[in-house]
Amino acid sequence: MATALEVSLEGTDFLEISQSDGTVSHKTAAKLEDILEVEKTKCNIELTKEILTIHGTKKLCRSIPVASILSAVCRDKSNTTSQLTVQYIHKTGKSNLKISSICLKGDTSVCNAWETKLQEYIKLVPHRPQRLLIIVNPESGKRKGLKIYKSQVEPIFKLARIETEVVVTERAGHAEEMMSSRDLSGIDGLVLVGGDGIFHEVANGALRKIQKDSGIDIDNTYSSMKPLMIPVGMIPAGTGNGIAKEFFGCKDPEVAALAIVLGQSKPQSTFSVHANGKLLRYSIILLGYGFGADLAYEAEERRHLGTARYAYALTKLLVGNKQRCMDMEIEYLPEESPLVNKSESKDRLKEDWKKLEGRFSGIGTFCIWNNLNISDPRILHNKDKGAIVAVTKYTSRIQFINFLYRVVKGQVIELIDPDFSYLKLLAVHSFRVRLKSPSDPETKEGLLERLLNVDGEIHHLGATEFEARCRPGLVQLYHCIPSDDKKGAS
Ligand SMILES: Nc1ncnc2c1ncn2[C@@H]1O[C@H](COP(=O)(O)OP(=O)(O)OP(=O)(O)O)[C@@H](O)[C@H]1O
Numbered sequence: 001m002a003t004a005l006e007v008s009l010e011g012t013d014f015l016e017i018s019q020s021d022g023t024v025s026h027k028t029a030a031k032l033e034d035i036l037e038v039e040k041t042k043c044n045i046e047l048t049k050e051i052l053t054i055h056g057t058k059k060l061c062r063s064i065p066v067a068s069i070l071s072a073v074c075r076d077k078s079n080t081t082s083q084l085t086v087q088y089i090h091k092t093g094k095s096n097l098k099i100s101s102i103c104l105k106g107d108t109s110v111c112n113a114w115e116t117k118l119q120e121y122i123k124l125v126p127h128r129p130q131r132l133l134i135i136v137n138p139e140s141g142k143r144k145g146l147k148i149y150k151s152q153v154e155p156i157f158k159l160a161r162i163e164t165e166v167v168v169t170e171r172a173g174h175a176e177e178m179m180s181s182r183d184l185s186g187i188d189g190l191v192l193v194g195g196d197g198i199f200h201e202v203a204n205g206a207l208r209k210i211q212k213d214s215g216i217d218i219d220n221t222y223s224s225m226k227p228l229m230i231p232v233g234m235i236p237a238g239t240g241n242g243i244a245k246e247f248f249g250c251k252d253p254e255v256a257a258l259a260i261v262l263g264q265s266k267p268q269s270t271f272s273v274h275a276n277g278k279l280l281r282y283s284i285i286l287l288g289y290g291f292g293a294d295l296a297y298e299a300e301e302r303r304h305l306g307t308a309r310y311a312y313a314l315t316k317l318l319v320g321n322k323q324r325c326m327d328m329e330i331e332y333l334p335e336e337s338p339l340v341n342k343s344e345s346k347d348r349l350k351e352d353w354k355k356l357e358g359r360f361s362g363i364g365t366f367c368i369w370n371n372l373n374i375s376d377p378r379i380l381h382n383k384d385k386g387a388i389v390a391v392t393k394y395t396s397r398i399q400f401i402n403f404l405y406r407v408v409k410g411q412v413i414e415l416i417d418p419d420f421s422y423l424k425l426l427a428v429h430s431f432r433v434r435l436k437s438p439s440d441p442e443t444k445e446g447l448l449e450r451l452l453n454v455d456g457e458i459h460h461l462g463a464t465e466f467e468a469r470c471r472p473g474l475v476q477l478y479h480c481i482p483s484d485d486k487k488g489a490s
Pocket residue numbers: 137138139140141142169170171172173174193194195196197198199201237238239240241242456457
């Protein structure tokens with residue numbers, strides 16, 4: 001039976017190394033120490049604000065970072081003894097997060113005190129969300145968004161004692177409208193249950209509101225824009241789920257929920273897309289002009305086919321039609337150029353812009369990388385600060401299908417491979433596209449020349465030229481902790 005020791009909070013010396021001058025200083029930290037039973041073996045248990053340590057037999061010994069503890073709850077309470085169950089999150093394999101638990105048995109008063117202290121320390125973990133706004137798209141993917149949230153996500157947030165406000169969208173555009181007026185103060189993070197489309201809507205609504213509130217001229221490509229200050233987490237319930245795959249390494253809603261509880265986030269490159277002197281959209285996933293827009297247009301025309309519409313559109317474009325090419329002028333500011341800011345003049349920047357001219361079948365950006373595994377790391381120095389633009393010249397259908405297949409499968413694309421000589425990849429901050437001889441807007445060709453695929457949705461440019469400017473870190477997303485994390489529970 002566990003001893004009914006008084007909970008002892010004692011001052012303990014810890015070594016702390018000062019970052020600035022390298023000198024070693026001492027700091028006193030509170031440590032809770034007790035003897036409790038783990039699997040019928042008495043163990044010495046210690047708790048600091050950072051770590052829960054169990055000293056016992058080799059099998060029972062472990063250190064659990066407080067940051068990874070999901071919950072600490074006293075159960076089976078009697079007058080004398082109880083069981084404190086500590087559930088913690090840990091990594092298994094490359095990207096999976098799992099819940100494990102450990103039961104500590106002891107005197108009821110001792111267990112109660114440990115529960116209180118653990119909950120207190122969990123609340124002190126930096127970045128861990130305490131209040132989340134959840135937006136569910138009930139229509140995404142197989143229309144299981146709400147069910148996924150209720151059965152797989154909500155229980156995890158409840159265990160983590162996260163306060164939630166849930167909004168279920170009622171129609172397309174609802175999430176964007178709501179975010180364009182919603183005050184986000186007091187909210188630690190946004191959680192979206194659905195696919196890439198709902199993410200695109202929320203980001204557009206929220207980013208426009210932030211710029212408006214700060215008096216920023218969003219239509220001016222030279223304006224510095226303000227970032228969304230709280231992270232966004234994507235619970236995969238859509239069709240493609242590109243964002244969830246990129247940030248959690250999988251499409252598992254539970255893994256996504258656990259990663260959100262841990263609270264780690266990283267910035268994501270975002271483009272502001274301008275046409276006709278106006279901000280058209282913010283693009284967070286991809287942009288497609290030419291082939292990419294044709295694909296989205298053909299798919300949209302067959303929305304009733306559900307997810308099969310993309311396969312239909314691709315087949316129609318690759319088999320049925322002659323590959324469409326356009327005479328384009330492309331100007332771009334390479335990723336290694338100094339970032340543009342307000343104080344720089346347009347003339348000074350002109351020197352850094354580079355130009356490409358020719359007949360191209362399309363131009364597209366890749367901000368989300370999980371589908372593109374480019375072997376040459378020099379292509380983009382810093383994933384968080386720029387994006388890749390792919391320009392495609394006319395090529396044979398077989399070669400083009402080979403390229404698309406590799407992108408979809410995330411296979412390596414060797415730029416020196418002669419098979420990809422028709423493809424030019426540029427790491428950019430900004431780019432401009434202009435059609436040299438536009439077709440009559442009343443013809444189908446003319447219509448397609450005025451369309452842009454922004455994050456999978458089709459948008460009318462109202463022109464045959466546009467500019468896209470990369471905005472590093474405008475949004476940040478919850479993601480899984482890196483796999484080499486040394487602090488994981490051992
Ligand atoms: N309640 C609703 N009813 C109908 N449409 C909605 C509703 N809420 C959102 N939408 C629209 O559904 C579109 C698609 O949503 P979402 O991206 O979440 O799912 P998906 O298309 O299945 O997934 P993915 O984009 O990952 O392929 C969004 O563009 C959004 O405008």
